[in-house]
Amino acid sequence: MTSAFDDSFKELEQSVMEDMRRVYTEKTIDHFFNPRNLGQIQAPDGFASVTGPCGDTMEIYLRVNNGRIINVTFWTDGCGPSIASGSTVTEMVRGKSLVEAKKIKQDDILNALGGLPEESLHCALLAANTLREAIRDYLAFKNEPWKRAYRR
Ligand code: FES
Numbered sequence: 774m775t776s777a778f779d780d781s782f783k784e785l786e787q788s789v790m791e792d793m794r795r796v797y798t799e800k801t802i803d804h805f806f807n808p809r810n811l812g813q814i815q816a817p818d819g820f821a822s823v824t825g826p827c828g829d830t831m832e833i834y835l836r837v838n839n840g841r842i843i844n845v846t847f848w849t850d851g852c853g854p855s856i857a858s859g860s861t862v863t864e865m866v867r868g869k870s871l872v873e874a875k876k877i878k879q880d881d882i883l884n885a886l887g888g889l890p891e892e893s894l895h896c897a898l899l900a901a902n903t904l905r906e907a908i909r910d911y912l913a914f915k916n917e918p919w920k921r922a923y924r925r
Pocket of ligand 1: 825827828829851852893895896899
């Protein structure tokens with residue numbers, strides 16, 4: 774037996790989901806609610822924390838072996854589209870070589886999500902830029918890992 778409260782909560786939930794579906798693809802909504810690879814990697818081989826013009830920050834952590842990304846995680850304090858973009862970009866690069874991963878751009882993330890609204894395009898750019906910086910960080914320290922101890 775359901776209460777009047779349960780019924781009105783369900784109606785509200787359905788209406789919120791309908792509103793979201795008008796704006797976002799199913800894939801994007803799925804990544805909002807079930808973000809992949811969320812979290813941190815202790816002592817990562819590559820790391821970046823990038824703050825976009827909107828003031829939101831994304832972090833990407835890489836574990837690299839033989840030039841291949843064997844583990845990758847992200848974290849963000851940003852909006853739903855930034856969660857979807859971080860989640861998607863980590864799925865895209867897991868198992869890829871650094872050479873392949875470096876080629877991933879904002880448009881690749883947008884295509885994987887089936888698009889984002891105009892006002893959220895920069896959220897995919899934040900994910901692409903954070904990935905690029907994490908790879909750059911890995912390459913900068915690859916041959917001189919002791920320098921990490923002096924990293925700010
Ligand atoms: Fe800042 Fe989406 S609004 S990342």
